[in-house]
Amino acid sequence: MLQGRSVAASLRKGAPVFAALGDETRLRIVARLSSDGPLSIARITDGEAVTRQAITKHLNVLSSAGLVHGVRRGRERLWELKPAPLDDARRYLDLVSARWDRALARLKLLVED
Amino acid sequence: MTTTTNPASETDRIEKRITLRAAPSRVWQAISSSREFGTWFEAEFREEFAPGATVHGRITHKGFEHLTMELQIERMEPERLFSFRWHPFAIEPDVDYSAESTTLVEIRLEPAQGGTELIVSESGFDRIPASRRAKAFEMNAKGWAEQLRNIERHVAGA
Numbered sequence: 001m002l003q004g005r006s007v008a009a010s011l012r013k014g015a016p017v018f019a020a021l022g023d024e025t026r027l028r029i030v031a032r033l034s035s036d037g038p039l040s041i042a043r044i045t046d047g048e049a050v051t052r053q054a055i056t057k058h059l060n061v062l063s064s065a066g067l068v069h070g071v072r073r074g075r076e077r078l079w080e081l082k083p084a085p086l087d088d089a090r091r092y093l094d095l096v097s098a099r100w101d102r103a104l105a106r107l108k109l110l111v112e113d
Numbered sequence: 114m115t116t117t118t119n120p121a122s123e124t125d126r127i128e129k130r131i132t133l134r135a136a137p138s139r140v141w142q143a144i145s146s147s148r149e150f151g152t153w154f155e156a157e158f159r160e161e162f163a164p165g166a167t168v169h170g171r172i173t174h175k176g177f178e179h180l181t182m183e184l185q186i187e188r189m190e191p192e193r194l195f196s197f198r199w200h201p202f203a204i205e206p207d208v209d210y211s212a213e214s215t216t217l218v219e220i221r222l223e224p225a226q227g228g229t230e231l232i233v234s235e236s237g238f239d240r241i242p243a244s245r246r247a248k249a250f251e252m253n254a255k256g257w258a259e260q261l262r263n264i265e266r267h268v269a270g271a
Contacts, residue, residue: 089124092246093238096201097127100233104131106153107231111135111143 020065025050026058030081033068038080126236134228137192144195144220156182164189180206185215195220201241202249214240 021027029044041059045052059079062068069082133140143149147158147168156170164186172180182203187196198215216237223230 089238089246092241092249093124093127095249096235096238097129100127100129100235103153103155104129104231104233106155107140107143108131108133110149110153111133111139 016065017067020062020067023058023061025054026062029055029058029062030067033079033081038071038073038078040076040078044079125239126234127238128232128234130230130232132225132228132230137222137224137229140222140229140231141192141195144222145189145191162186162189162195177204180204187217192222194222201235201238202245204248213242213245216241 021030025048028048032044032047033039041052041055044059045055048055059068059070063070066082068079070077070079072078143153145162147160147162147170150162151158151170151173154170155174156172158168158170160166160168162168162184166186168184168186170182170184172178172182180203183199185198187198188194196217196219198217200210200213201216203210214237216235218233218235221232221234223232
């Protein structure tokens, strides 16, 4: 029960991210930024069948989910994947926390059987 | 399940609480028997747990079966407290972790309405080297990369 509540809370927190990635074009943009690094809108639009305006819209969705951000390089505006918002120590503890959640869920199953 | 952080250092300690619908004696057995402990902690132990003992378990978590975890058992107070020290995320087979700081895991049991309240805390993370933390991220990042591939396959197939 407690486990379920914790899962629901983290899913709610992650909902904008899931929604942002729940689109084939946006998923491809994330994959390209991940493999090719910062790209201009023109470069991103190059490989896509949709218009530059559509790509801009997709980038805005990804941006409001905190997945990408635009940076100015000289006269160009480039889009790149956003580094994780939390510092390493805090994120490390999140990993530890998630691992305990999974272990305690298994313990619960074992003893409540 | 709730997580609280120690005000002294936000990153040194973690605490979890869970209510189990089972008697403290049943929960104690699942914690103190090395065989039962292994089923939920994902490791196979050949030795029994005893205060002061160092025990080794083969990790059963998928993808990490080639690794062994070492627990230094500290205290065993039936139906109250089980504590041990270990190296969290010791996932590199060729690294000697023995010179590095361990974390302390304390599992406390309290009788509760209709069952047992279990409180687990793990502390000492501030002394874990940064390079070790980075390894844990790498392990986790591999998991995420795999998830992303799953999503891509799913989207491509849809």
